[in-house]
Amino acid sequence: MKGSTKNIIPTLSELLKLEHLVASTGFSLLPKQPVHSVLAGKHASKLRGRGLDFEEVRKYVAGDDIRNIDWRVTARTRITSTKVFTEEKEKPVLVISDMTPGMFFGSQVYTKTFIASQLAAIAAFKVLKNGDRFGGLIFDGEGCQIFSPRRNRAVVMQYLKAMIDQAQNLADKNYPIQEKTQVVDKALLRVISMATHDYLILFISDFQSVSASSKKHLIQLSKHNDVILSRISDPLEEKLPQSKLVLSDGNLQLMCEAGKKNLGKKYETNYQEQKIGFYTEMEKYGIPILSLNTIENIDTQLKSLFKTKLKTKRR
Incomplete structure (x- = not known):
């Protein structure tokens, strides 16, 4: 380093x-x-318990307040369901x-x-x-x-x-x-x-x-x-250097040359595919x-990161 x-x-x-x-x-x-x-x-969360505003009905999970069970929905669907309220907590x-x-x-x-x-x-x-x-x-x-x-x-x-x-x-x-x-x-x-x-x-x-x-x-x-x-x-994980590189798992060593047989390009492509696939699925x-x-130091990274709103798809 x-x-x-x-x-x-x-x-x-x-x-x-x-x-x-x-x-x-x-x-x-x-x-x-x-x-x-x-x-x-x-902050307000859809998953909170009793509150003033009804939010939705979802499947009952262990630990939910039994007083919030919606017996009509439960009887109709035969799946124990609970009412969810918005509450700041x-x-x-x-x-x-x-x-x-x-x-x-x-x-x-x-x-x-x-x-x-x-x-x-x-x-x-x-x-x-x-x-x-x-x-x-x-x-x-x-x-x-x-x-x-x-x-x-x-x-x-x-x-x-x-x-x-x-x-x-x-x-x-x-x-x-x-x-x-x-x-x-x-x-x-x-x-x-x-x-x-x-x-x-x-x-x-x-x-x-x-x-x-x-x-x-x-x-x-x-x-x-x-x-x-x-x-x-x-950065070294994302793209291998063009110069010779010695890799080791703590026991064995391997000499790697990224320029040979397009090894570096194949590695980079595989890395990006796995990364994008993981991000997309999450x-x-x-x-x-x-x-x-x-x-970069943590302060700089976080300030830069949260200038942009995180984009997530709501379930």
Whole structure:
């Protein structure tokens, strides 16, 4: 990396400074939308419980207030259905952080883990400032750490320290790069068990090799929750350099020459096809994706990103 070592592993003091960014600038991760908005705190949602204005009837899910069951619709359709009302109310927030070995990568300025930690910190401080409950899950190649949503600073500090510790572990140990589809699936299943409905879920990852089952889990979560994905990429992953490049999984090495047999062009085409396919499928289900990189600082990226309204199709 061309940047200094301070851009590889975040420190707690660096992450704490981001709280001033949120407080002093009124910084928000919110597109101006009533639903599918990122880290809104108190805002109207179609999925809320009892309120003044009737919104719709939907299928009953475990945890819904039984007083809102629409018995006429239930009798007609033979599917237990519940009335949904618009109500302004706090929304529990879960931040899911991918800290697998593949995230400890950056070719120029920052590592993906560094940007992921910063985004998680900003999200946490925004939630804390709004007085909502913050919780989340951090997963690596071996397991995951779960933080139950709470409305206090302690859980935020625990979460940030856990991310820093995991980033340090990635730096200290020579973890081999492994296929992580099963790890992501397990993490999402844990999230599904935590977030039954009415949660706001921010999932931070590079989303490399997203499996069909992972997509299915994300879609399932989005049915009764607001799900936002933050995809962190590095320019070297998008386009191979024309010079010779040594690739390694931690055990084996491979010499790669992008100019031979149009290897670089084929790689770039395949990368873009997978990326566009993933974006298109998520958009179909109203799941927005925030695209971040490892070149620009987090402040610049987010300010630029939210100048443009996120476009999502409503279900």
